[in-house]
Amino acid sequence: MTLDILSDYIEKLEQHLAEELSLDLLIGELAEQLQPEQIAILLEAFPIKSRLIVWELLPSDCQKDVFLEMKNESRQMLLNVLSDDACYLLLDKLDASSLLDFTDDLSDRFVEYAVAQMTAKQREHFKAAQDYKDDEVGHWQTFNAKQIPQQIKVSAAKKLCSKSLPQLTETVYVTDSQSKLVGEIAINRLLSLDDDALLVDVINHDIQFLQASSDMDEAAEIVIMSGKSALPIVDDNGRLMGRLDLFSAFKHQEEERDNQLMQSAGLVEEEDLFASVWLSSKNRAIWLGINLITAFLASWFIGLFEATLQQVVALAVLMPVVASMGGISGSQTLTLIIRGLALGQITDANKKAIINKELKVGAINGILWALVIGIITYFWFESPMLSFTICIAILGNIIVASLSGVWVPWVLNKLNIDPALSGSVILTTVTDIFGFIAFLGCGTLFLL
Known part of the structure; x- marks a missing residue:
């Protein structure tokens, strides 16, 4: 029921923003009905421009509570667009435990301000916690033991x-x-x-x-x-x-599970649903590069049997590269979308914006890695046309994979099928089939 309420508010806000209707009553209502953690999740369902409009209309006391519940990246995106004075209000009179949650993501001037506004006792607690590493319990303790x-x-x-x-x-x-x-x-x-x-x-x-x-x-x-x-x-x-x-213990375990889920797909631990296209591309490009190394290793092993293959040996050797690059790109998007669906952040209203964002991310990474793979292929096989062929296939497959990463879990969710269980299987099938058709089809057209 909570997810239904959250999705309903997202739909209403999207409609009001699209039709330029007054948001005052709606935002006042959601501020009363939703908890700060829920409002933080709701805000992350909007691009930064729309998010800022909603944020400015939240009551000031509600803003601070929501700010503390945001994921680190979402919090940083907000700090980047707010004035320093507005940021200072959010950091005023924090306790040590609250500030410790996101100290590493704040600039020095904000940390210094927040510490200066603490009581002497809280400053003492903050200093004591800073003496421990961030993977030690002393860093995350609460100082309210009776x-x-x-x-x-x-x-x-x-x-x-x-x-x-x-x-x-x-x-x-x-x-x-x-x-x-x-x-x-x-x-x-x-x-x-x-x-x-x-x-x-x-x-x-x-x-x-x-x-x-x-x-x-x-x-x-x-x-x-x-x-x-x-x-x-x-x-x-x-x-x-x-x-x-118990609350802190369960919260830590939940965050660790979420982080592991995101990292398994090569995503930043707390990547925002509407993080900037360049930031998302950079975050995912690293793991695409790691995947490329393993893909070429598989191709090298296939190449050991080159003597047994005929005219299309080069295409056979490079096929795993095309398939695996599409697979990893699609799984990154799939993981982000599944989390958004689970939190109720994705609805019919913001689906188009998400698709546009993922299309741009896919295009940027597609062009980047198509060029890298094309250059490697050229020096490996000394064939310009083969290099051009794999460039086209890689670009197309990564773009299709990014779009499939949105559509596959979306359709499965509409059919009441758990996308976390079956999404990766269907996505891999889609990217493999498209990748092989694109690569072999272009190879037939340009090489034979």
Whole structure:
């Protein structure tokens, strides 16, 4: 139901933008109905020009919450088009955990401003987290662990716990005079104890905790399997630093799965659906180049049997290059589109814009790698016409693959068939058939 609501708002916004209708009421409505994370996903469904129009009409308090939920690349695209003053408003009074999420993607002046606007305590937390690598749990901890001193009575501990507690807090941590973690006690047990009892006598000393230098992937798994809402984090000296809760653990695992999915297709971890054509082309060109190396290696092995082939030996040797280049190009688009469909970002309203963008990306990469492959082919076989033939085939196949990467998952989704399971099979078939027909057809026309 959530995806249906999100898609419905995207459709309405596209219609209002196309017909130049007033957006005030619609955006006010979605700001009330959707969570900041949902609005961030919604914005990513629009090209940057339309995205900026919608963004400017969001309430200022909503803008900041949405900004914090955006993917890094989408956030950077927004910062690039906003004025510095508008950017500063989004970075005002952030806590350490929020800033750490995207510090690496901010320019130095923005980081310095954000740190300067923090409270002294948050600046201290930010500095402490920066002492750890970005794959260590200490870098991503939250500094809201509820701690109480061990020397007090239960009555005093109850008063401390009666104040506001962080979300997902079922346990408070007990520390000594040097802030070293010595025990913990569940809040519901604490409330049932006699007020005059000493806290140190009733706490649980057998504590499960995380080292700040632990690997974040392993720490997230430990928290999820612990059966607790959060686990405390200590430094090398045993001092309590913060905690890692279930929300952060699941969020980290979800981001890692998404990153692995994107990287498996040679895409940037958080590539925006409407990232610039040049940026998308550059990101994907790297993996197309890597794929080219493996494709030529396969062709070289086929070439070992050259003596057994007849007049079309060169075409047979180069056929895997044509097929594999189309396959990898199509899978890149396929992965991006499947994610967009899963998030409800792609609708009939923005389908045309997505196709136009992918067509341009396919054309740029098609021309680039057609020239590279054509030059290699010329020096390998010393045949200008063969080089020209494979250039035409590569260009056509990469463009068709890019378009197929949009259309195949779109059609499968309309037919209620999971594109994540069957999309790659159909896409590979389409690119192989087109690639072989284009290459062998041009070869028959120009070489025989």
